[in-house]
Amino acid sequence: DIVLTQSPALAVSLGQRATISCRASQSVSISRYNLMHWYQQKPGQQPKLLIYRASNLASGIPARFSGSGSGTDFTLTINPVQADDIATYYCQQSRESPPWTFGGGTKLELK
Amino acid sequence: QVQLKESGPGLVQPSETLSLTCTVSGFSLTSYSVSWVRQPSGKGPEWMGRMWYDGDTAYNSALKSRLSISRDTSKNQVFLKMNSLQTDDTGTYYCTRDPELGAGDYWGQGVMVTVSS
Numbered sequence: 001d002i003v004l005t006q007s008p009a010l011a012v013s014l015g016q017r018a019t020i021s022c023r024a025s026q027s028v029s030i031s032r033y034n035l036m037h038w039y040q041q042k043p044g045q046q047p048k049l050l051i052y053r054a055s056n057l058a059s060g061i062p063a064r065f066s067g068s069g070s071g072t073d074f075t076l077t078i079n080p081v082q083a084d085d086i087a088t089y090y091c092q093q094s095r096e097s098p099p100w101t102f103g104g105g106t107k108l109e110l111k
Numbered sequence: 112q113v114q115l116k117e118s119g120p121g122l123v124q125p126s127e128t129l130s131l132t133c134t135v136s137g138f139s140l141t142s143y144s145v146s147w148v149r150q151p152s153g154k155g156p157e158w159m160g161r162m163w164y165d166g167d168t169a170y171n172s173a174l175k176s177r178l179s180i181s182r183d184t185s186k187n188q189v190f191l192k193m194n195s196l197q198t199d200d201t202g203t204y205y206c207t208r209d210p211e212l213g214a215g216d217y218w219g220q221g222v223m224v225t226v227s228s
Contacts, residue, residue: 037214046205046218047148047156058216090155094213099171100146100158 002026002096004103006089011111017079020106022091024072035095036074038067041105042087050089051076078108086110113137115145115206115219123196123226133189133206133219140164140182144209145189147180150221151202161209162189196226 003025012018020038028035034054039047049058051067054074064085066077078085091103119131133145140162147159160170160180168180179192189206203223207215 035213037212039214046221047215048218049214049216052212052214052216092156092214097213098158098161098169099173100148100213102156102158104155 001099002028002093002101004091004093004101006091006103006106008104009107009109011109012081013111014083015080017077018081018085018108020076020078020089020108022069022074022076022103024074024093024095026095027071028074028093028095029070030095034070034074035093036067036069037092037094038065038076039090039092040085040087041090047090081108083110113208113217115208115217117204117206117219117222119204119222119224121223121225123200123224124228125197125226127196128192128194129196129200129224131191131204131206131222131224133191135187135189135206135208138208140184140187140189144211145182146207146209146215147189147191147204148207148215148218149200149202149204151199154202156205159191159193198226200224201226 005023036054038051041047055067088105088107114136144163146161148156150156182189203221205221208217
C-alpha cells in the first residue's frame with residue numbers, strides 16, 4: 001500500500017499562511033492526473049473534502065485554500081488562516097485503489 | 112440535497128459480527144459509488160471498501176477476509192458486515208459518496224462503534 005506521511009502538527013498565527021505537506025511512498029500521479037486529495041476534520045465531525053486531484057477546489061470551499069504538487073510531494077496551503085480553519089488536515093491518495101490510503105493527519109494549531 | 116446516514120449498533124461484543132447500514136438520498140446508487148471508511152479515535156481514517164455504481168465491490172486487503180459490502184438500490188441503502196470483531200475495530204464508521212474523483216465528496220455523520228464485552 002502507498003504510505004502517506006504528514007507532520008503531526010503545525011502552529012500558525014491568524015492571518016498568516018499555513019503550508020501543510022504530504023509525502024507519498026511512491027508516485028500518485030498518472031499522466032496528467034495527480035491523485036492526491038485533502039480533507040479538513042474538526043473534532044466530532046466527519047471529514048470534509050477541500051481539494052481533489054491535488055489542485056481542484058471542492059464545491060463550496062473558500063479560495064483561501066489551495067493545493068499543489070505532483071509525483072510524491074504535495075502541499076495544502078491556507079492563506080490567510082482564519083480561526084475557523086483550526087482543525088486536522090488529512091491527505092488521501094487514490095492512485096492505488098484499492099485501497100485508498102490516508103495520511104496520519106496534521107493538526108493546525110494557533111501560535 | 113445529497114445526504115448519507117449511517118446506522119447500526121453502538122456496542123458489539125468481541126468475536127461478533129458488525130452490521131451497518133448507509134441510507135442515501137439526493138443521488139442514485141446506480142450512478143455513484145459509495146465507500147466505507149473507519150477512524151479509530153485520535154487516528155487517521157482507514158478505507159474499508161467500496162460498492163461500485165455497477166454493483167461490483169472492492170475491499171481493503173487487510174479486511175477482505177472479514178468484510179462484506181452489499182446494497183439494496185430500491186431502498187437506497189448500502190450495507191457493511193464485518194465478522195470476528197476485536198477491540199481494535201472500535202472507532203467511528205463513515206460512508207461516503209465516491210464520484211470517481213478518487214475522493215469522497217459527501218460523508219455521513221458517522222456511527223461510533225465500540226467493541227467490548
